[in-house]
Amino acid sequence: MRLTKSFFERDVLEVAPDLLGKTLARRFDDGTKIKKVITEVEAYKGEEDLACHASHGKTERNKVMYETGGHVYVYFVYGMYWMLNIVTGKRDAPQAVLIRSLDGISGPGRVGKFLKLDKSFYREDVTKSNRIWLEDIPSLKKVRYKKSARVGVNYAGTWAKKNWRFILPS
DNA sequence: ACAAAGATCCGT
DNA sequence: CGGATCTTTGTA
Numbered sequence: 001m002r003l004t005k006s007f008f009e010r011d012v013l014e015v016a017p018d019l020l021g022k023t024l025a026r027r028f029d030d031g032t033k034i035k036k037v038i039t040e041v042e043a044y045k046g047e048e049d050l051a052c053h054a055s056h057g058k059t060e061r062n063k064v065m066y067e068t069g070g071h072v073y074v075y076f077v078y079g080m081y082w083m084l085n086i087v088t089g090k091r092d093a094p095q096a097v098l099i100r101s102l103d104g105i106s107g108p109g110r111v112g113k114f115l116k117l118d119k120s121f122y123r124e125d126v127t128k129s130n131r132i133w134l135e136d137i138p139s140l141k142k143v144r145y146k147k148s149a150r151v152g153v154n155y156a157g158t159w160a161k162k163n164w165r166f167i168l169p170s
Numbered sequence: 171a172c173a174a175a176g177a178t179c180c181g182t
Numbered sequence: 183c184g185g186a187t188c189t190t191t192g193t194a
Contacts, residue, residue, distance in 0.1 A: 053177080061189085077189080077190095080187060081179080108177070108178070109178045153177060
């Protein structure tokens with residue numbers, strides 16, 4: 001079953017761990033369809049969170065984070081990687097979940113490459129899109145997961161210490 | 171206008 | 183541990 005708007009409109013700290021064990025589905029232009037279980041995510045929450053891209057207010061790059069949950073936030077880094085995030089929460093509450101790993105695909109850069117993401121996915125709605133969406137596995141109710149500090153955000157001071165990275169044990 | 175840094179990955 | 187490679191951001 002496809003995850004709906006109400007799933008994504010909750011607080012990012014609830015949505016992020018709930019995404020573990022869920023399925024990410026992607027239909028490519030040639031019609032090929034793939035599904036992978038999400039195994040690692042990170043939460044980025046609000047303008048106060050110095051590790052969050054919204055910490056300097058709304059900009060051309062991050063403006064989709066201010067929209068309602070369920071939108072895709074993709075951005076380009078290090079000259080070669082597209083990072084996949086799912087916006088969560090209500091409008092004007094900038095939050096997003098970074099999809100760091102899928103089953104067999106370790107690292108956010110590789111996830112973007114595997115899914116063949118690009119600028120055109122910016123602001124895609126995963127509750128409606130026919131090329132990227134998320135699905136529940138009804139039989140799987142609860143999963144155990146580990147928490148740790150987020151990766152690559154040491155510049156964020158005390159915010160870097162928050163255990164907002166959620167990992168499914170392999 | 172421009173320089174610097176970046177929610178990364180890979181090879182050495 | 184440094185290079186690749188280029189967009190976004192704040193003004194170094």
